[in-house]
Amino acid sequence: MSFFPAKTVNSDIFGRLLLSEGLFINREAMRPSYMPQILPHRERQINELASILVPALRGETPSNIFIYGKTGTGKTIVTKFVGGELLKKGEEMGKYVTFVYINCEVVDTQYRLLQNIANHFINEWSERIPFTGWPTDEVFSKLLTMIDKNKGVNVIILDEVDKLKGDEALYNLSRINSSLEYAKLSIVGISNDLKFTEFLDPRVKSSLGEENLIFPPYDAEELQDILNQRALIALKPGCLDDDVVPLCAALAAQEHGDARRALDLLRMAAEICERQGVSCVSKKFVRLAQNKIETDRVTEVIRTLPAQSKLILLAIVLQHQHDSQKGTSGPITTGEVYEIYKDLCKKARADSLTQRRVADLISELDMLGIITARVISKGRYGRTREIQLSTSSDEIMFVLKEDEVYDDLSNYKINAQARLM
């Protein structure tokens, strides 16, 4: 739809017409990447982070920092915000301060991390470091000279630092200051894994954890403030029922106070509402949005499942459909699933796994939330898992059938079952 910024509304007739159809003024403001002017309920964290980093403006080395907090607690946005302010102030004061943000989920090896950092310090004299080919230690020493040349204070943010492979990179980075002659460097590590440092080399641990910052989850009221603030920017006035924001906030608060989740809910609710041509978002749409988000997640999970797990899931669905046709719909056991699964493998001319392995894959499906598997005892008749679908079988079939192989198999199996019975 429309991505017109709010200020063009008055001058752009077509934009205004387009907008009059929808509920959004600025859709981007509802996305997690959006940087608002004010970050509600994070004043304490902002101040703390700023006070740790302020030595950078005096040309001194700030302490290294570790930031913890679950997803959607504002770690990334607060750090970027403070970083931005730091740069602004640095420019104002004529101090050379740099601020490098790196997401370690994307840049996950030592080489690429060093390369990425180095390429931030590129200027007309230095050559770009290629994304492969150089020995790691050469990249490292190159990085050293590049940083040292600018003689400033550098703050490097490593977001999702727990995703970084191996702690060698962290070790090297944390010791970098002793090799720098003019420049200063400090590292901010961000992680949502509280136990992350336990597995680190003790030297890295003490060096990086000079300061610790913890981001607590938002409670329902705080989430409401955040939602209200964003809704004000993103949506037309008066298009939200009074109880919509509290509901979104309450639902997200149940899920460990995830602000991203809350925003997604509200945005999705408004989008569904808009698509249906309704001018006011009511509670109904929040429920719809919640369902949509959940099915989108499940669909995506199923789609990316490895082949063997898909076969197992297919076996469960087929058994489920077979049962409900006969009206004997009930829980399915591991043994039953395994028999059908073996049959399916034969039909597909694929190798089948052992029951032991299949049992593990079944618990994986359980953890992914596609099925529910509880261990129960049927007394004399043994101990097994009771397997139930937690998504409708039609929906799972719909996704599985995207692949011809499973489409064919779905027919095969129903015949085979009829033959068996």
Added chain:
DNA sequence: CTTCCACAGGAAGGTCTGGCGG
């Protein structure tokens, strides 16, 4: 009370891939 089913789930080891240092 004991028995005993039909698995759960731990331990150890095999195979394969891919990154890394030399």
Added chain:
DNA sequence: CCGCCAGACCTTCCTGTGGAAG
């Protein structure tokens, strides 16, 4: 280019177990 190692993925073999049936 090669050997090494870590980690993903599986297998084999194993012991453990809740509770209905006897």
